[in-house]
Amino acid sequence: MENNNNQKKQLKEPPQKPSFWKILYKSSLSFWAMAPLLLGIIGLVGIFQVLVTPKMLSSLFRGNLIIDTLVGTLTGAVASGNPVISYLLGGGLLRQSVSLYAVSAFILSWVTLSFVNLPAEVAVFGSRFTLYRNLLAFVFTIIIAILTTLTIQVLA
Amino acid sequence: MKKKEKTFAFRGKYLLLVVIIFYGVLFLFNSGISLSALKVSILILIKILPIFVAVILFTATLNYFIKPKQIASHLGRKSGAKGWLWALAAGVISHGPMYAWYPLLEDLRGHGMRDGLIVVFFFSRAVKIPLLPMMVDYFGWIFTLVLSLYILVGALIQGWILEMIEQNNGELK
Numbered sequence: 001m002e003n004n005n006n007q008k009k010q011l012k013e014p015p016q017k018p019s020f021w022k023i024l025y026k027s028s029l030s031f032w033a034m035a036p037l038l039l040g041i042i043g044l045v046g047i048f049q050v051l052v053t054p055k056m057l058s059s060l061f062r063g064n065l066i067i068d069t070l071v072g073t074l075t076g077a078v079a080s081g082n083p084v085i086s087y088l089l090g091g092g093l094l095r096q097s098v099s100l101y102a103v104s105a106f107i108l109s110w111v112t113l114s115f116v117n118l119p120a121e122v123a124v125f126g127s128r129f130t131l132y133r134n135l136l137a138f139v140f141t142i143i144i145a146i147l148t149t150l151t152i153q154v155l156a
Numbered sequence: 157m158k159k160k161e162k163t164f165a166f167r168g169k170y171l172l173l174v175v176i177i178f179y180g181v182l183f184l185f186n187s188g189i190s191l192s193a194l195k196v197s198i199l200i201l202i203k204i205l206p207i208f209v210a211v212i213l214f215t216a217t218l219n220y221f222i223k224p225k226q227i228a229s230h231l232g233r234k235s236g237a238k239g240w241l242w243a244l245a246a247g248v249i250s251h252g253p254m255y256a257w258y259p260l261l262e263d264l265r266g267h268g269m270r271d272g273l274i275v276v277f278f279f280s281r282a283v284k285i286p287l288l289p290m291m292v293d294y295f296g297w298i299f300t301l302v303l304s305l306y307i308l309v310g311a312l313i314q315g316w317i318l319e320m321i322e323q324n325n326g327e328l329k
Binding site for chain 2 (some may be wrong): 017020024025026027028029030031033034035036037038039041042043044045046047049050051052077083084087088091092094100103104108111112114117119120121123125128129131132133136140143147148151152155156
């Protein structure tokens, strides 16, 4: 009888909450498991930053509004690094008479799209999600670049 | 049924191997470029290490104080407008490169975070509050204001579109 009561008590007790250190250890472990993936991406970013120079990027703009906007989106996605660099490059491109459509697309895709991150994004979120997200970001970068420039022209 | 324990396994081993091989081949052809790239990579790693530590601590704190069910209620299917706003705000205030946030988002997704909110988070990261003064300096305040506004609206629309696509494919969580 007493045994039965003890068993019931044990069943009623809620499961013990794991300690913070145990959870921290688990989080660190799952992060550690991702270390090769993150190191691979950082290695790729390093290569791209050295191989893709600002001069190379600015030489791709030809003066055609539509093509330049596409080029701006694609070069922003290929380039990588701190967004501050995209502002510096964008300012330089504007001074070289590259359209605001292209420059807006360039500074926006610098942050929202990244070819270098694609392998890691696929590994973490799956190929379908990565495809949808990047396609949406690509299309919306162009739309927002166009809308921003048009709005500024109207406001001006 | 007993919940299966996740077994530990490194991810991205092959990617890292390919990158190492690429560095090796690059070194054979042009050691200067290879060493410069390695130097840049090491500098990036040093710079984002504190962000990695912050993300680990944040993930652990979140898992300690908030139950998976609560995460699902804040960021899951029934989170409503609150979920969208959380994702938008988190994206705007998040710092560092996109990939630094993958482990946290993967964890939250495992606890029921909607894919649409991940899309919102990634796109709204384009609004960088600490860099706004610099953007104003380079492009003017009208440009900065208009672009930021469109980014936030665009992020929400993208999240909504993704959910529509997933709903049509029967993949919505």
